[in-house]
Amino acid sequence: MTKAEQDVGRATPRARQRAATEAEILAAALAQMGREGVAALNLSQVAREVGLRQPSLFRYFPSRLALYDALFAHGMREHRAAVAAALAEGAGGWATVRGVAEATARFSAANPVLGQLLFTRPVPGFEPSAEAYAPSVDVRQMVSDSVADAVAAGELRAEAATPEGVQLLVALTAGVISLHAANDPGTEEPSPLLESALEMYAAYYRP
Template sequence: MASPHSTSPPNARRLARRQATIDEALDIAVSIMESAGVAGVSMSEIARRLGMRQPSLYKYFSSLHAVYDALFARGIARSEAAVRAAVEPLPPGVPRIRASARALVRWAVENPALAQLLFWRPVPGFTPTPETFAASARQMEAARAEFAAAVRLGHLTAEAVSPEALRLYTVVLSGLISQQLANEPAAGYETGLFTGLTETALDLFFARYTTIGGTDADTRP
C-alpha cells in the first residue's frame, strides 16, 4: 500500500519539510529565550542545535530579526487561539471580556518567553513587520468589538469603547503580566501573587465603566 507521502506531489513534500524545519527552528529559539533571555537568540546557536551550518539557516530566515518576527507571529496566533477557546461558549458582553482577559494573562505566564516578546521590547532594534503586527491590531479590534457589545447590552457605559478605556484595559492586563513575570517567573497562573489579583483588577476596571445604578457582578462567572 502506498504511504500518504508517496501520493503527495513532490513540491508539497518539499514545502512540508521546509515548514517542519522552520517550526523546529522556532521551537529551538523559544528554548534559547527561556534559558538565555529573549535577546539571547543567535543564528549560530539555532543552526548548531538543528545540526546544520549557519549559512544553511538563511534559506529559512533572512536574518535574526526575521526569526524574531516569526516568533512574534507565533505568539500572536497562539495567544489569540487561547482567548478564542475561552470565550467561544460564552454570551457576548462582559462575561466574554472577563474570560478573554483571564485567558490572555494565563497564556502569558505559561509562555513567558513569547509573552515578553509581545508585551515588552527585549530585543534591541527589533520591531515586527507591518504584516505581522497587523495580527496584533486585529486582536485589538476584536477587543473593541467585545466592548461595543457590552455597551449595547447595557453592561457598560458608552465610555467603555473610547480609546482611553481600551488603553486602560491593556494597561491592566499588561501590568498583571509584567509584574508576574518580573517578580515570580516560576509561578503559575493559579498560584502567582500578581495573577491572583486578576479578578480584583478587572473589578476595579469595570467599576469605572459600569452603567449608572447597575453592576457587572452578575456577569462574573
C-alpha cells in the first residue's frame, strides 16, 4: 500500500469523499482533453460529466488553471514513479541512463495527454505552481545521478554530468517525445528515434 493510500485510509469519510470526487474530476478532464485537445479544457463540460454544477466544481478547483495545475502535479508524480522504478531496476552506469530516458518516453507514449501537458506546455498562460513542479525537480536529480554514475563507471566523460550535459540529455529526450506526440499520436510505444538520440549523446561524451 502506498503512502497516499494509507493517508486516504486514515482520512475522515468526508475527506475520502472529497479525494474520490477530485480523482473523478481529474479523470473526466483527462478524457475530455484526450478527445478535444489539451488546451481545450472546458470546466462546464467536466462538471456535467461528473454530475456537478459548475459552481460546485469550483469548491474543488477554483479555476481552469487550478485544474491544469492539479493535472500537472498528478502527471509529474506518476512520471517520477516511473523514473524511480527505472533507477531501481537499472544495472547502473550507462544502462541506467538509457533506462531512465526510455521510462520517460514510455510514460509519455502511454499517457499522451499528460505527456503533452508535462513536456510541451500547450496551454497558453499556464505555468505550474512550485508545488506541482516539485516532482520534476526530483526527476532532474535522478537523471543527474544516473549520468554521474555512468561517468564514475568510465562510460562517459565528466562533462556529461555538468548541468549543461544533463540538460542536453533532457532536451534530446524531450525533443524525441514531442516529435513522437506530434507525428504518431495514439502510438503507445516510444519513438525508435530515442535510441539514435541516446547513441548520439553517448558518442559525444564518450571518454
